[in-house]
Amino acid sequence: MKKKFIIALLTTVSLILLFSHSDDNPAVKFLNSLNQNQRDKAQLPFDDTSRTFWHFIPGSRFPRPGIQLNEINTSQKELVNELLQSFLSETGYLKTKKIIALENVLLEITGDSVKRDPGKYFVAFYGNPEIDSLWAWSFEGHHLSLNFTVLNGKTIIAPRFIGASPATIPSGTRKGERTLDKEEDLGLELINSFTGEQRKLAIFKQKPFSNIVTGNSIEVDPLAPVGIKFEEMNHDQQLVFLTLLNEYLSTIPAIQAEKRMENIKKEEMDEVRFAWAGATVSGEGHYYRIQGKSFLIEFDNTQSNANHIHTVWRDFNGDFGRDLIREHYKYSKHHKHD
Incomplete structure (x- = not known):
């Protein structure tokens, strides 16, 4: 009886630790914030062929797997930011945000709101970070392709594509600002x-x-x-x-x-x-x-x-x-x- 009690206790503690850890996991927090339709779009099997299918051209020209920033609300976007911050350095995160912001500069220059849209960046998950030891996720759009693979908490971030256009902003309130x-x-x-x-x-x-x-x-x-x-x-x-x-x-x-x-x-x-x-x-x-x-x-x-x-x-x-x-x-x- 005592042995059964100890086993039950250990199982309960393990479950508590698992869910407590999951609550702190920004990937799990983001996925749990989605409704079922959104989650079906954002989460794919780990072996889905799209996991290694990447590009750096605008989202309007190359639709990606996953869910667009345009398709989620403000609080969910904040969870994406938290996710990026937890997987990148401060430098990496700031570069990512600057590159997304350049879409607004290109919009000013070209007037093309279809092609130049800071909401056309995609988040995609492969596998389930809540229960799988091996899973992956990506953040991708114009001039960004960040690919993360996780095994038992160890993360590989590759390939990493980071681009900038304009590299030096030629006019406007941000004239002279440089990226990369x-x-x-x-x-x-x-x-x-x-x-x-x-x-x-x-x-x-x-x-x-x-x-x-x-x-x-x-x-x-x-x-x-x-x-x-x-x-x-x-x-x-x-x-x-x-x-x-x-x-x-x-x-x-x-x-x-x-x-x-x-x-x-x-x-x-x-x-x-x-x-x-x-x-x-x-x-x-x-x-x-x-x-x-x-x-x-x-x-x-x-x-x-x-x-x-x-x-x-x-x-x-x-x-x-x-x-x-x-x-x-x-x-x-x-x-x-x-």
Whole structure:
């Protein structure tokens, strides 16, 4: 009798802890705020093929899975903000909000309220964060594609696409405001710090690409190993390079960013390269990439008279949580004999 009582007590405590944790989970809070029609739209099976189907063009041109910000109320939008804040760093969250706000600038410039709409950003969930150990979610729209995969509380955030148009606001009350300025300025500072011999190594193409090379590919392999190696830079150049690399990592929570930087320094820094194409001055089209053994960063500013930035972080093995999913299937009893 005593044993049964203890088991019952432990079960009750476990359930209390589970639901108490769920109440604090911003993903669960958001999903529970939706009515059934909204939830049916927002939540899909984990293995739905749309999970890896992404893009960065406006929502009016490329309808996404999930639910639009236009389809939820103010309090639900606040829960989306809470969700983004909990999965991104403060820097990542602020960049996300600035990029969404640029839709209003584009609306002023173009007058096209169909194409330029800050409400056409989509939230989609794959699996159930309340009960599943493995689940995912995405936040996507014009110039944003943020993809999160979660396994037992561990999160992978890749691919991460962040863009800005206009990169520098040309007129109006926000004239001169820049988005993704550090990604551009640090790249230009680095390429212009190189000696003639270093530039021969770094610049692999005189004309820039018209966009990021990998586009919206579901999966990417390493590109050609072009550019200058980290070890071929002097000390000051290496510091600028690491500051630039950290700017891309600063989008994700600090603990994750620090751990990733440590791993890159420890395991692949001798293979990391910085490669440039195009002009080496602002206002003219330019492109660069940073590539290591496990990751690729692309930066492109060629469109709209070089006032339209695209950046992306790709993980060769970790995009859409592929490494986490492999881990899940390897150790999950449910899948051991599949």
